[in-house]
Amino acid sequence: MMMNHRLWSLLFVFINLLIGLTLAEAFPVTRTDSTTGTTTNNNDANSVFSNNNKLWDNVPQGPPDAILGIAQAFRACQDPKKVNVCVGAYRTAEGLPWVLPSVRIAEERMLLNRNENKEYLPIEGDQEYVEKALTFAYGIDAPLDRIAGVQTLSGTGACRVGGEFLAAFTPFQKIIYIPDPSWGNHHKIFKECGLQTETYRYYDRSKNGLDFEGMVEDIRNAPTGSIILLHACAHNPTGCDPTPDQWKQIYQTILDRQHIAFFDSAYQGFASGDSEQDASALRNAVKAGLPVLLAQSFAKNFGLYGERAGTLSVVAGNAQQKDLILSQLKCIIRPMYSSPPRHGSSIVKTVLNDPDLTSQYYDECASMAKRILDMRTKLVTKLHEVGSQHDWSHVTHQIGMFAFTGMSPEMCDQLTSEYSIYLTRDGRISVAGLNDNNLEYVAKAVHAVTDGKSITSPTKE
Ligand code: KET
Numbered sequence: 001m002m003m004n005h006r007l008w009s010l011l012f013v014f015i016n017l018l019i020g021l022t023l024a025e026a027f028p029v030t031r032t033d034s035t036t037g038t039t040t041n042n043n044d045a046n047s048v049f050s051n052n053n054k055l056w057d058n059v060p061q062g063p064p065d066a067i068l069g070i071a072q073a074f075r076a077c078q079d080p081k082k083v084n085v086c087v088g089a090y091r092t093a094e095g096l097p098w099v100l101p102s103v104r105i106a107e108e109r110m111l112l113n114r115n116e117n118k119e120y121l122p123i124e125g126d127q128e129y130v131e132k133a134l135t136f137a138y139g140i141d142a143p144l145d146r147i148a149g150v151q152t153l154s155g156t157g158a159c160r161v162g163g164e165f166l167a168a169f170t171p172f173q174k175i176i177y178i179p180d181p182s183w184g185n186h187h188k189i190f191k192e193c194g195l196q197t198e199t200y201r202y203y204d205r206s207k208n209g210l211d212f213e214g215m216v217e218d219i220r221n222a223p224t225g226s227i228i229l230l231h232a233c234a235h236n237p238t239g240c241d242p243t244p245d246q247w248k249q250i251y252q253t254i255l256d257r258q259h260i261a262f263f264d265s266a267y268q269g270f271a272s273g274d275s276e277q278d279a280s281a282l283r284n285a286v287k288a289g290l291p292v293l294l295a296q297s298f299a300k301n302f303g304l305y306g307e308r309a310g311t312l313s314v315v316a317g318n319a320q321q322k323d324l325i326l327s328q329l330k331c332i333i334r335p336m337y338s339s340p341p342r343h344g345s346s347i348v349k350t351v352l353n354d355p356d357l358t359s360q361y362y363d364e365c366a367s368m369a370k371r372i373l374d375m376r377t378k379l380v381t382k383l384h385e386v387g388s389q390h391d392w393s394h395v396t397h398q399i400g401m402f403a404f405t406g407m408s409p410e411m412c413d414q415l416t417s418e419y420s421i422y423l424t425r426d427g428r429i430s431v432a433g434l435n436d437n438n439l440e441y442v443a444k445a446v447h448a449v450t451d452g453k454s455i456t457s458p459t460k461e
Contacts, residue, residue, distance in 0.1 A: 066184045070422050079420035083442055085433035086422045088236065088266075088401045089305060090368050093435050098368075100303050102361040106350035116346070121339045123330040125151020125311075129345040132352040133311045136275070137265060137296050139283045148325035149313035150333065151340045154304075155266045155297025156185060158312040162262060162293050163193030164332045165314065165325075170260065172225025177218070179203075179229065181426060183236045183264070186229060195227070203238045205457040208394035208406050210240040219253045228254055230285075232265035232294075233278040234400025237428040241271060241399060247281050251288040261290045266297040271399045273369035275301065275362055286315055298348050300401065301365050307344025368432075375434040376403060382443035390455050403429040405446070406455035419445040 064072070070086045092098050110116050124130070130149040135142055152158040167174055176195045178186045179202035187197050200222070201214030219228055230250070235241055242250060254261055263282050269275040286292050298309040312329070316322040333339070351357045380392045395403045407415075407427035415421040421442060423429055434442060 067424055070416075070424060073416075074422040077420055077422070081441060082420035082422065083433065083438045084422050085429045085431070085442070086424060088300060088430050088432075090300065090303060090372075090401075090432045091435070093371065095433075095435050095437065098303055100361065100364045102351050102357050102364055103302060103304070103347055105357060105360075106347045109350055110343075110346055118342070121151070121342050121345075123150075123333050123339050124326060125340045126342065126345050126349065128353075129309075129349040130311055130313075132349055133296060133298070133345075134313055136352060137268065137279055137282060137294060137311075137313075138286060139276075139279060142283075143286070143315070145319050146316045146322050147313050148316055148322045148329060149311050150326070150329045151345055152295075152310040152312045153337065153340060154299050154308040154310040155264065155295050156189065156310075157308065157340075158295030158297065158310045159186065159189045159264060160193065161312045161329060161332055161336075162295050162314075163190045163195055165312075165329060166227055166260070166262070166293070167194040168332075169328065170225065170227065172258070173223050173227070175223065176227040176229055176262065177222050179215070179231065179235070181237055182229070182231070183266075184424075186264070190229075198222070198226075200228070202235075203240060203404070205406070208404070208456055209397075210238075210242065210246075212242065212246050215242075216249055216253050219250065219259065220257060222257065222259065225258050225260070227260045227262050229262045229264060230281070232263045232268065232282045234267035234271040234402075236266065236400070237402050237424070237426055238404045239398025239400050239402050240404075241281070244280070244284075247284060248288075251285055251290055254290055255288065259291075260293065261285055262293045262295070264295045266295075267300055267400050268296075269301040269362075269365040270369050270372070270401055273366040273373075275365060291315065298344065301368075302348060302351070302361070303368075304344045304347060307347065308341055309344030309348055372401060372431045375431050375439070378436075378439055379403065379429075379431070379434060379443060382439055383447060386440070386444050386447045388443075388447040388450065390450060401430055401432055403431050405429055406457075407446070407450060408453075408457070411449040411453070414449045415445055418449075421445055 067087060071084070074082060074084045074086060090098055130151055131144060134144060134147055134149050138144075138147065150161065152161050163176070166176070174195050175198055176190045177198050177200045178190070180199035181203060190197050200218035201211045203209070204211035204214070222228070231241070233241055263285070265282060268278045271278045282292070282294060292315040294311070294313045296311045296313070299305045302309070314325050316325055351361050376398070377396055380396050383390070383392050395405060398404060405427045409425040412423055412425045412427060415423060419441075
């Protein structure tokens with residue numbers, strides 16, 4: 001009897017196991033990840049857990065970043081003639097990164113100041129820094145009493161915090177219109193925030209210049225209450241900014257359509273060399289009464305790339321709104337990274353708190369803009385000297401850090417594979433990467449890949 005019972009129990013367990021396995025084969029519990037597209041089922045899970053080495057076998061290779069991926073490839077390249085004109089980062093005439101002397105002085109003072117500590121900053125960052133940074137952007141007569149501002153992880157972090165705020169609180173459209181073309185990360189950031197991303201016409205590739213009519217038409221046709229992303233100055237990658245008169249028409253269109261203007265200011269001081277003049281599009285938008293947000297970066301103009309100093313601000317209707325907005329910005333930041341780093345913002349604060357150091361800084365920023373401008377002119381002169389028949393005048397008309405050459409992705413690939421010249425595939429050259437030592441080499445290579453071929457493309461239908 002006893003034996004029999006045991007046998008029956010064993011048989012029962014065996015049959016259950018069989019049914020379980022058959023069901024698992026027939027009806028695997030399949031999970032598909034929406035971001036990576038990777039699919040797993042319970043069979044995979046069984047084998048994965050039986051062998052821990054396989055746990056992450058399903059992680060697919062992520063694509064390299066369109067800008068920073070190329071910078072990485074440049075670092076790995078062994079060719080002694082290699083040239084980096086990829087990332088928008090300033091280089092000296094010797095091709096080296098530059099820590100601004102005013103920044104060095106600020107750091108020395110910070111080191112000696114025994115009141116400096118390493119405590120956490122508040123969620124919203126150092127408000128004294130934010131106030132200085134916002135005055136730098138919005139001007140001395142800025143309505144700071146109704147501008148809600150937080151410190152962010154440079155311009156990228158500012159776009160992200162601003163995008164999250166808009167996704168949660170715009171009363172009308174959750175659509176952001178981004179210029180075509182724009183800094184590649186814009187689309188990714190705002191999509192991550194849950195906003196729908198669309199483009200407006202900005203650059204006419206058939207004439208290598210601003211497509212102002214197309215821009216205004218697309219902004220006008222966007223659904224009422226859309227968010228319009230605008231580069232405050234020195235548009236990346238095209239180097240084409242609207243004229244003051246064109247800006248006025250843009251403001252009016254935005255007002256007429258009750259849109260929201262989201263300014264990205266990553267190059268204040270690099271367009272004209274004058275930080276005050278470069279802020280005029282933003283300042284005039286506030287004066288014109290537009291609803292304005294600003295993502296501000298000190299990466300390029302203060303040379304603080306890796307220090308991650310920026311701000312995000314929202315121009316509110318009154319002080320009460322400002323407080324409410326600030327409370328929500330803090331709610332966005334706290335679960336993301338708690339609070340920002342303090343070194344970079346302390347540098348900016350120290351410089352902008354001291355009139356002498358500020359004026360030294362303004363001169364240093366102007367000197368960077370001037371060197372880039374010189375290289376821009378020299379590049380075009382050199383291109384003609386080495387025999388190029390193309391009209392490169394668009395490159396001299398453009399402003400800021402980049403030359404948007406009109407070269408095709410294939411020409412860019414050829415520059416990289418045959419000449420070890422690293423640039424983004426949209427034909428953008430970071431002019432700061434050029435200097436008297438590599439200029440002729442680059443000009444000859446550009447001439448070689450563009451000779452007899454078009455550097456304009458037909459207008460998109
Ligand atoms: N906005 C624009 C228009 C921009 O070009 C950059 C950076 C940023 C924001 C963000 O910079 P941050 O370092 O987060 O303050 N552009 C250069 C570097 C990069 O791609 O990250 C570039 O275009 O090369």
